[in-house]
Structures are given as C-alpha cells and as structure tokens.
Amino acid sequence: MNTSAAGLSHPKEEARHATVAVTDLFREHHLELVRLALVMVGDQETAEDVVQDAFERLYLGWNRLREPSNALVYARSSVINGCRSVMRRSAVARKHAPKLAVTSGTGAAGTGSADDDHADLADALQLLPRRQREVLVLRYYADLDVAEVAATLRIAPSAVRSTCTRGLAALARVLGEDRG
Amino acid sequence: MTDIEERLRHDLKKRAERARPGSIRPLRVPSASRRSRARYRLASARRSRAARALAPAAAMVAVIAIIAGVWMAGQPGGERPAAAGSSAGIPKYYVTLKTALRGKNPAPGVLAGVGPGRVTAVVRDSLTGAFLGSVLIERVPRGKSLSTRATWITAAANDRVFAIGVPGDVYILRLRSDGQVAGVSPLPAAVSKAMSGSLYPVLLSPAGTELAFTNVTERQLLVVTLATGAVRSWKARPYFVNAVQWPDTGNKILIVLNNLNGQPGQPPAQFRLLDVGGTGGHVLADSRLVYSSPFKDGYNLSEPVMTPNGDLLFLAHSVYTRGGVQTTACRVVEFSPGARRLLRVLYKAHAPSKAVGYFPPCGVVSVGPTGLNLLIEDFGYGTGFGRLDGSRITALPGWANDASPQAAW
Numbered sequence: 001m002n003t004s005a006a007g008l009s010h011p012k013e014e015a016r017h018a019t020v021a022v023t024d025l026f027r028e029h030h031l032e033l034v035r036l037a038l039v040m041v042g043d044q045e046t047a048e049d050v051v052q053d054a055f056e057r058l059y060l061g062w063n064r065l066r067e068p069s070n071a072l073v074y075a076r077s078s079v080i081n082g083c084r085s086v087m088r089r090s091a092v093a094r095k096h097a098p099k100l101a102v103t104s105g106t107g108a109a110g111t112g113s114a115d116d117d118h119a120d121l122a123d124a125l126q127l128l129p130r131r132q133r134e135v136l137v138l139r140y141y142a143d144l145d146v147a148e149v150a151a152t153l154r155i156a157p158s159a160v161r162s163t164c165t166r167g168l169a170a171l172a173r174v175l176g177e178d179r180g
Numbered sequence: 181m182t183d184i185e186e187r188l189r190h191d192l193k194k195r196a197e198r199a200r201p202g203s204i205r206p207l208r209v210p211s212a213s214r215r216s217r218a219r220y221r222l223a224s225a226r227r228s229r230a231a232r233a234l235a236p237a238a239a240m241v242a243v244i245a246i247i248a249g250v251w252m253a254g255q256p257g258g259e260r261p262a263a264a265g266s267s268a269g270i271p272k273y274y275v276t277l278k279t280a281l282r283g284k285n286p287a288p289g290v291l292a293g294v295g296p297g298r299v300t301a302v303v304r305d306s307l308t309g310a311f312l313g314s315v316l317i318e319r320v321p322r323g324k325s326l327s328t329r330a331t332w333i334t335a336a337a338n339d340r341v342f343a344i345g346v347p348g349d350v351y352i353l354r355l356r357s358d359g360q361v362a363g364v365s366p367l368p369a370a371v372s373k374a375m376s377g378s379l380y381p382v383l384l385s386p387a388g389t390e391l392a393f394t395n396v397t398e399r400q401l402l403v404v405t406l407a408t409g410a411v412r413s414w415k416a417r418p419y420f421v422n423a424v425q426w427p428d429t430g431n432k433i434l435i436v437l438n439n440l441n442g443q444p445g446q447p448p449a450q451f452r453l454l455d456v457g458g459t460g461g462h463v464l465a466d467s468r469l470v471y472s473s474p475f476k477d478g479y480n481l482s483e484p485v486m487t488p489n490g491d492l493l494f495l496a497h498s499v500y501t502r503g504g505v506q507t508t509a510c511r512v513v514e515f516s517p518g519a520r521r522l523l524r525v526l527y528k529a530h531a532p533s534k535a536v537g538y539f540p541p542c543g544v545v546s547v548g549p550t551g552l553n554l555l556i557e558d559f560g561y562g563t564g565f566g567r568l569d570g571s572r573i574t575a576l577p578g579w580a581n582d583a584s585p586q587a588a589w
Contacts, residue, residue, distance in 0.1 A: 020307065035196035044199050121184075121191040140185060141192035172184055 022059045025071050030055075032142075033079050039141050040083035040133070042126065050082035076142070076152045080134055087130065124174045131155075132167030139164055270567065271339040273359045274306050274555070274576055274589035279328050281320060292327040295320035299331060299346055301353055303361060306567075306589060309578020312359040318346045328586065334384055335546055335588035337428035341388025342588060350375060350382070350391075352406065367391075368409045374402060383426040383433065392423045392433055392456065401435065401463060403456045412460040418443055421463055424451075425485045431457035434486050435467065447472040451484060451517070471517035485544050485554070512544060512556060512568065527556065527568055546588045555589055 030051065037047035058075050065074060125133055138149045150157045278300045283293015297320040303312040320326050332345045342353040350372055354362040366372070375382070375393055383392040391404045401414045401421050414421075419437040426433050437450040452467035470486070512527040545565065546555040554568040555576070565587045566573030576587065
C-alpha cells in the first residue's frame with residue numbers, strides 16, 4: 001500500500017515541478033519570446049501561435065529535458081524552429097498562390113509602420129537566407145552572445161561568427177541595391 | 181559596432197515592440213484556436229500516431245495548468261481568481277508546530293498532556309516536503325500541562341515571518357529567503373501583556389511587521405508594531421469584534437462584528453474591511469461593509485477568508501445532517517458577497533460524530549499570499565492538513581500526521 005502510494009506521488013510531483021517551472025518561464029519570458037517570433041515571422045498572431053506551441057511542447061517534454069536549467073534555451077530553440085516551419089509553409093503558399101494584382105504600397109514593404117523611417121532594415125532581413133536571418137535576429141535583437149546563439153541554433157560558434165559576418169554584408173548589399 | 185549593426189538592432193527592437201504586453205493573447209486551449217493555428221499545427225506536426233492521438237488531451241491539460249498557474253502567480257487584485265488547486269503560486273514554505281508531550285489525544289487533531297516536553301517549529305518546502313529546518317520554540321517543564329488547542333501559528337503573506345503562540349508567550353519566527361530559519365524571538369513583554377485575553381486568530385501584516393488581535397473583554401481590535409511595540413486600537417462596542425484575515429492588500433483587515441447582544445435592526449454578523457492605516461478609533465468609522473447576511477440554509481458561518489480581489493469569501497462550514505446517524509459535515513464554499521449567493525462548494529466531507537454537538541476540526545487554516553491556495557484542515561474527516569486541490573485535500577508533502585498539528589504558510 002505504501003509502495004503504491006509512493007509510486008503514485010512521484011509523477012504528481014514531477015507534474016507539479018513542470019507546471020511551476022513552465023509557469024515561471026512563461027511569466028518571465030513570454031513577451032520576449034513573442035517578440036522574437038514576431039521579428040522572425042513579421043505577424044503577431046502567428047508569433048503568438050508559435051510561442052504557444054513552444055510552451056506546450058516544453059511542458060509536455062519537461063521530464064525529458066536533460067538540463068532543466070537551460071529551459072529558456074530550449075524554449076528559444078523551439079520558437080526558432082516554429083518560425084522556420086511557418087516561413088517554410090508561407091513560402092510554399094506564396095509559390096502556389098494565385099497571382100493577384102498588387103496595389104502599389106500594399107506589398108511586403110508596406111507592412112512597416114508609417115512612422116518608422118528605418119523599417120526597411122527589418123524588412124530587408126526577410127530577404128536573407130534563413131540561417132543568416134536567425135543569427136542576426138538572435139545576435140542583434142535577442143542580444144545573445146555567440147555561444148548562446150550557437151546553443152540555440154545548435155551550430156558551432158565559428159559558424160555563428162561567419163554567418164553573422166555574411167549576413168551583415170548581405171544586408172548591406174540589399175540595402176545598397178534598394179537605394180540604388 | 182558598425183552603423184548597420186546599430187541600425188539593425190534599433191529596427192528589430194522597434195519591430196518587436198509592436199507586440200505590447202497588453203496586446204498579447206494569453207495561452208489558450210488548442211481547441212479554441214483559430215483556423216490559422218490549426219493549420220499551423222497540422223502542417224508542423226511530425227509525430228507518431230500514438231503521440232498524435234494523445235497530444236490534444238495532453239496539450240489541453242498543459243495549457244490549462246499553465247494558465248491557472250500564471251493567473252495565480254501573476255495576476256494583481258481585481259481579477260477573478262482561478263480555482264484553488266494548482267500548485268503554481270503556492271507559498272514556498274510551510275511551518276508546522278510539533279508538540280512532544282506525554283499525553284493523549286482527546287479529540288482529532290488535539291494533543292493534551294504534561295511535560296517534560298517541547299514545542300518545535302518545523303519548516304518544510306511546500307512542493308517537495310523537504311525538511312528545511314527546525315527550531316525549539318518552548319520547553320514544557322515537568323508536570324506542566326499543555327494542549328495543542330492552546331497553541332497556534334499564523335503566517336505573514338510574505339511567507340517569511342510567522343507568529344507562534346504557546347500559553348503565555350508569543351514568538352516571531354523569521355525565515356531567510358532560502359527557507360532556513362533566520363531566528364526566533366519572543367515578543368516584547370509589553371506586547372505579550374497587551375495580548376492577554378486576545379482571541380485567536382492573531383494576524384500578521386503582509387510584510388510581517390505588525391500583529392493584529394482582539395481583546396475580547398474590552399471588545400476592541402489592537403494592532404501592534406513589532407519593531408516599536410506601539411499599539412493602535414479600534415473599539416467595537418456594542419459589537420464583539422474578531423480579526424479574521426489580513427489579506428495581502430496592505431492596511432485592510434477582514435473583521436467580523438458579532439451582534440451577540442442583539443442590537444435592534446442589525447444583522448447577527450457583519451464582515452467588514454477595516455482600514456488600520458490610521459491611529460485608531462472605532463471599527464464602524466474606519467471600515468466598510470463586505471457582507472452582512474447570514475446563510476439561511478442551516479450553515480454555520482465560520483472561518484471566512486477573502487480572495488485578493490475582495491469580492492469572494494471562502495467559508496468553512498460545519499453542519500449537522502440529521503437522520504438515523506448523527507453526522508457532521510465540513511464544507512468549504514466559495515461565496516460572492518456582491519451577488520449574495522453561493523458560487524460553489526470547493527470541498528465537502530462527512531464524518532460520523534459520537535457526541536451530539538461535537539465538531540471535528542475543519543476549516544480554512546491559512547491562505548497563501550495570493551489568496552488562492554488554501555491550507556485546510558479536516559481532522560476527524562480525513563487526512564489532516566492539506567492543500568485544497570480541486571475538490572479534495574492533498575496532504576502537505578512531508579507533513580507527519582503526529583496528532584499535534586498546527587500549520588501555516
């Protein structure tokens with residue numbers, strides 16, 4: 001009887017810990033992660049969906065985390081992966097969408113706010129390859145250092161540095177072409 | 181940093197700030213998602229068939245748990261609280277009084293005996309039950325009698341300061357942020373003297389800096405500043421006053437005014453929020469009415485507590501149910517003073533009673549800082565101390581049913 005009781009209490013304790021830990025993480029980093037996703041996908045509703053999915057996965061897989069103290073890194077990776085999926089699908093959707101006449105000023109560039117003189121740089125980011133975009137966002141928006149970006153994207157630090165350099169150069173080229 | 185790096189940082193920050201804290205939807209149950217969300221999930225899922233079958237239910241449980249936790253832990257007053265029961269947001273520590281005597285148990289949850297013995301406070305982690313420390317509160321000399329009915333413990337809303345009463349003395353137990361005992365000190369003699377004749381419960385202010393209690397004979401409520409010993413008092417005549425709860429809302433104490441003398445035109449009991457920020461006076465002048473009507477369906481009103489939004493009371497009731505066998509019943513109910521109606525029964529237990537009129541202890545013992553986690557006792561009914569978890573009591577982890585219980589968080 002005692003054994004049975006002990007056996008039942010263990011998973012409950014784990015569930016409690018998971019709830020508390022994910023709740024704390026959510027409370028402290030929800031906004032930050034939504035904003036990260038927003039910068040990546042450009043649409044707040046989709047960003048919220050991505051983050052919701054990330055938290056669901058994190059909660060369900062909490063007991064499988066090798067290092068629960070790194071939960072934020074896992075959550076951030078999960079958000080980035082979710083953003084990748086969204087962008088992959090939207091690329092496919094764009095490819096197969098019927099070609100409609102686009103009124104001047106309503107295209108992608110028009111999503112920037114009218115009061116933002118520099119919105120072109122954030123928009124230009126969307127033209128970069130996925131890896132470069134992710135590295136630049138994590139480096140310059142999330143303010144992660146090279147090691148943290150590497151951990152989030154699961155790539156080598158040297159790859160982060162080189163991708164960042166190439167991304168900035170590509171961004172400069174894109175801007176230069178646009179202005180030229 | 182180059183110009184383009186600076187501009188990129190600025191632009192991304194500006195883009196991100198379009199998502200403002202108030203504009204973000206809370207986490208939600210997947211089934212309530214919009215179609216875009218459903219499409220997203222369908223396309224992104226790469227799960228096994230079994231996992232796919234289980235995912236909706238598991239995700240629903242997960243999101244509900246997270247939402248409940250976030251609401252409990254993070255919502256300020258004014259929001260309707262989630263149901264009691266989530267472990268999120270519960271106080272980190274709980275303290276029990278362990279009384280060791282040579283005695284017997286005259287009633288459920290009561291130990292009575294004689295010294296030599298000791299009263300010890302034990303600190304445990306609320307989630308894991310892990311032992312964090314213990315400290316001797318008082319030695320009971322040989323031959324001196326003591327009943328745990330006469331001991332009590334109450335917690336400040338900050339979960340770091342506890343007041344402990346044993347016959348003739350009151351002690352303040354302070355915890356460090358990691359739950360270790362920082363120290364125990366007796367109250368100044370003047371404060372202890374002022375407390376003679378007081379009626380339990382004694383309340384601690386949310387920050388643990390003041391004590392509130394009632395002087396039954398003088399029919400007044402007193403508030404003592406622990407650091408200085410300064411006393412402020414509020415008279416209550418012609419009523420009898422009882423301090424019930426010091427919610428985590430600053431200077432307001434939930435009190436009950438009992439109309440035991442039958443003042444004409446007045447209800448038998450008034451629940452009022454007393455502002456103790458001033459220098460003292462009369463309770464009617466410094467308080468506002470919360471609820472004044474007794475239940476009419478046979479409930480005995482006892483041990484009310486208030487949720488942070490001030491709208492709801494959790495009430496513990498003990499009632500007789502007559503028929504064949506004499507039984508007693510304990511109910512913890514949620515009641516809306518605004519709507520003047522019972523919202524729901526949170527907990528219900530029955531116990532046969534051998535003596536007519538005997539009520540096994542049952543009630544809300546302590547409320548977590550958020551007001552949403554109830555520590556309740558049901559000695560004689562079930563497990564003893566526990567957290568209200570859904571509709572049942574989950575025993576506090578690590579708590580030993582040693583028949584000398586007093587607990588607070």
